[in-house]
Amino acid sequence: MNCNEAVKLVAAYADGEIDSARGRSIEEHLRSCAACEAKHQDVLALRARIRAEVPYYPAPPALNERLRAAVARDASEPDGSERPAAPAPRSPDRSRFGWLMGGALAGCAATLLAFFLSTAVIDWRANEDIAVQAVGTHVRATLDNRLIEVASSEQHTVKPWLSARLDYSPPVRDFASDGFPLVGARLETLDKQRVATLVYRYRQHTIDVYVRPDSAHAPTAPRTLRGFNVAHATGSGMDWLAVSDVSPDVLTGFVQLLVQQSAAK
Amino acid sequence: MPQHGRFEGLVMPHLDAGYNLARWLTRNVNDAEDVVQEASLRALKYVESLRDGDARAWFLTIVRHAFYDWCKRNRPTEVVHDDGAAIDAAVDESALDPERVAVRNAESRALGEAVAALPLVFREVLILRELEELSYKEIARVVDIPVGTVMSRLARARGLLQRSPLLHAIRAHASGGER
Numbered sequence: 001m002n003c004n005e006a007v008k009l010v011a012a013y014a015d016g017e018i019d020s021a022r023g024r025s026i027e028e029h030l031r032s033c034a035a036c037e038a039k040h041q042d043v044l045a046l047r048a049r050i051r052a053e054v055p056y057y058p059a060p061p062a063l064n065e066r067l068r069a070a071v072a073r074d075a076s077e078p079d080g081s082e083r084p085a086a087p088a089p090r091s092p093d094r095s096r097f098g099w100l101m102g103g104a105l106a107g108c109a110a111t112l113l114a115f116f117l118s119t120a121v122i123d124w125r126a127n128e129d130i131a132v133q134a135v136g137t138h139v140r141a142t143l144d145n146r147l148i149e150v151a152s153s154e155q156h157t158v159k160p161w162l163s164a165r166l167d168y169s170p171p172v173r174d175f176a177s178d179g180f181p182l183v184g185a186r187l188e189t190l191d192k193q194r195v196a197t198l199v200y201r202y203r204q205h206t207i208d209v210y211v212r213p214d215s216a217h218a219p220t221a222p223r224t225l226r227g228f229n230v231a232h233a234t235g236s237g238m239d240w241l242a243v244s245d246v247s248p249d250v251l252t253g254f255v256q257l258l259v260q261q262s263a264a265k
Numbered sequence: 266m267p268q269h270g271r272f273e274g275l276v277m278p279h280l281d282a283g284y285n286l287a288r289w290l291t292r293n294v295n296d297a298e299d300v301v302q303e304a305s306l307r308a309l310k311y312v313e314s315l316r317d318g319d320a321r322a323w324f325l326t327i328v329r330h331a332f333y334d335w336c337k338r339n340r341p342t343e344v345v346h347d348d349g350a351a352i353d354a355a356v357d358e359s360a361l362d363p364e365r366v367a368v369r370n371a372e373s374r375a376l377g378e379a380v381a382a383l384p385l386v387f388r389e390v391l392i393l394r395e396l397e398e399l400s401y402k403e404i405a406r407v408v409d410i411p412v413g414t415v416m417s418r419l420a421r422a423r424g425l426l427q428r429s430p431l432l433h434a435i436r437a438h439a440s441g442g443e444r
Contacts, residue, residue: 011420015394017401046423050395053376059284063298067280067305071269204398247281 001029006036014043051204052142055227056245130191130241131223131230137188137197138208138228138243147206148184148199158185162196170196170211171238171262180207180254190241200254207244207254214239222248235259271312275320276305282321282397283328289392290332292381296339304331322403329389329407343385379429387422394419 006029012018013026030037141147150161159172162185174182180200188197190210200207214234222231229248233240233255242255283304287297304327315323336343383391393399393407405412 011423012401012416015401015419042427043423046426047395049376050380050391054380054396055377056281056396057285057288057297058281059301060294060298063284063301064277064280067302068273068277071272071309 001025003029003033003036006030006033007039010036010040011043014040014047047204051245052206053139057227058224058248131232132225133190134208134210134230134241134243135225135228137190139226141186141188141197141208142206147186147208149186151184153182153184155182158182158198161185162187166194166196168196168213170198171236172198173258173261175200175254175257175261178257179203180257202244202246202250202254205244205246207242207246207251209255209258210241210243212239212241213237222252224248231255233259236262238262268309268312271315272305272309275315276308276312276324279321279324280305283324285396286325286328286389286392287332289381289396290329290385290389291335296335300332300335301328303335304328307331319403321397322399322407325393325397325399326407326409375431376426379426379431382429382431383422383425387418387425390415390418391422391426 006026009018009022009026010030013023018026030040150158152158153174153176155172155174159169162172163169165187172182172185176182180202182198183201183206184199186197186199188195188210190212193212196211198209198211200209214237222229224230228243228245229251231242231248231251231254236259240255240258242251242258244251246254280301284297284301287300287304288294291297291300304324307330308324308327311327380388380391389408390404393404399407401412401415404415408415410418
């Protein structure tokens with residue numbers, strides 16, 4: 001394969017869209033051609049940055065609840081159009097929602113207000129809220145390109161590196177067989193303390209796990225901050241706080257796996 | 266009513282994906298909610314015609330249609346159907362309210378800003394590819410364009426991002442690599 005052919009396929013190759021036979025000849029070409037390999041790396045680097053820095057916006061819980069309630073209400077009525085008229089719609093646009101907006105719209109302003117209030121409260125409490133701190137350190141580490149200070153998938157390399165720099169020895173384990181390979185670790189300061197930070201991958205996503213000795217930290221409910229999800233769990237005398245852009249379900253499942261494996265040791 | 270069960274089981278799991286797409290297309294929290302609500306209404310109506318297995322791409326298609334209908338009513342100047350010579354600007358100027366940009370922390374938001382500033386036709390394929398992780402074929406179906414056009418728009422989107430005036434550090438990051 002020459003450059004003219006390869007250059008058209010490099011992005012598709014990086015996107016996993018090339019069949020294995022052609023993939024092999026592209027790989028061969030990339031090994032011998034620095035210019036095409038640079039283009040390939042550009043796509044991968046841009047993707048890594050997008051997934052780390054560009055927020056994924058999950059549906060607000062209020063929207064989710066409103067839709068469920070509206071569907072349930074619609075299901076219990078033979079025909080939405082037969083219902084008595086809802087309060088006057090605020091704009092022609094709104095009237096199109098019919099069943100969806102009946103009553104629900106009335107709560108909308110209040111919900112929005114509550115949303116902004118709670119956001120403000122989160123910001124205001126920023127300094128004392130561990131989840132906000134954790135997201136902040138994750139974002140800073142990503143932007144500074146220093147997510148990993150010791151790069152290894154080998155727990156016998158990562159654990160001594162951390163133990164030598166901390167006054168505790170965090171449990172370290174690779175979960176590649178569960179789809180979460182360990183890629184390395186670094187140190188962070190969280191709540192004014194030095195904290196072991198394990199870095200895992202899930203598909204193309206990075207997961208930061210802050211591991212601290214459990215000194216009765218208040219449990220943090222799973223939440224979404226600045227587009228990142230935060231999940232928290234304690235067990236076996238340790239406290240795990242995970243931050244990532246993976247979905248809340250995956251992240252919550254992962255911290256539970258961490259706790260179980262630690263207890264099983 | 267069986268379609269409510271199907272809606273709950275097939276569409277609701279993809280509400281996050283639908284909202285994320287609407288949020289990036291509208292670039293606004295409230296408009297995104299309106300678009301997703303309208304899309305959900307349509308999805309409920311047509312959910313019986315949905316075959317199992319491709320519910321996410323199906324719902325994203327509906328969200329996208331709902332967005333374009335909304336856009337024609339509310340922001341007609343944004344809708345451009347062709348990505349040919351008409352779209353030469355690397356930055357959609359309407360995304361760059363100088364006051365808002367100044368208030369935001371430029372460093373940590375730069376890439377998100379650059380994505381938000383992409384012209385619509387490039388932004389949608391980029392979001393579907395990099396955030397929703399759809400295949401070229403799925404993107405082609407959602408956006409209703411040939412796979413070749415998916416590839417050329419994606420290449421354009423990536424090129425615009427890498428040269429974006431909002432973003433200077435991609436090369437630096439790439440050469441730094443993962444230590």
